Amino acid sequence: MASTVQLTSVLKTLADPTRRAVFERIAREGEVAATYLVQGSKVSQPAVSQHLRALRDAGLVAERREGRHIHYRVAPKGLGPLLDWLGHYQTFWAERFENLEKLLKESE
């Protein structure tokens, strides 16, 4: 029953393009250490660190410490509040939804 607060935090967190790019890279690569996210990012190490904190606080990523590296991965439930919310607007995107449906079937 994802609260408004959670949904707001997910949306705000994903709304920043730099931060969203970090999220997308984590999603693509599976598990990435922060250092590697800093390499290949336009912004500084502290900036990346702050984005990672925001992503974690929003429940969008989880972390696993391994020595002095911290590996980030996408938290499967993180997008939950957003998906729940979108569920209420199915009537507005039913068509597109069926496209996704097709994609999903093809991918298995």
Add this chain to the structure above:
Amino acid sequence: MASTVQLTSVLKTLADPTRRAVFERIAREGEVAATYLVQGSKVSQPAVSQHLRALRDAGLVAERREGRHIHYRVAPKGLGPLLDWLGHYQTFWAERFENLEKLLKESE
């Protein structure tokens, strides 16, 4: 092929709770004149007007003038960039996606 810019604007626009509440009310009520959105909103008329402008600029609502009233309705394609983007993360929410799938089928 919804650009990053469009996605960012959709996310930013929906991220504000007051503005999202306006959008939700338009969605629920089908077509609503701005005046009625002002009534029942915590914020002032100009604030609502600014939110409506933001929603329109993001492509989330469309308007229809009728005399001195302007009626707002949800723009079906508005959520497109968001849905397209989510399509890339199916693997992370496939399960939840199937729930939505079920709901969709029940609703027709």
Add this chain to the structure above:
DNA sequence: CATTAATATAAGCAATTGCTTATATATTTT
């Protein structure tokens, strides 16, 4: 233990945001 490496925190700053009040622009009504 001292140094290096990985990450986080602090402080400061310019830009953006969301609101307000005041005023402008339509449009209808009298």
Add this chain to the structure above:
DNA sequence: AAAATATATAAGCAATTGCTTATATTAATG
């Protein structure tokens, strides 16, 4: 045309945001 109604715009302001540089913390290594 004047008054009333519906909506938009302008200007200003406090709060938030995303970044920076500088410094701390945590962990591995020589």
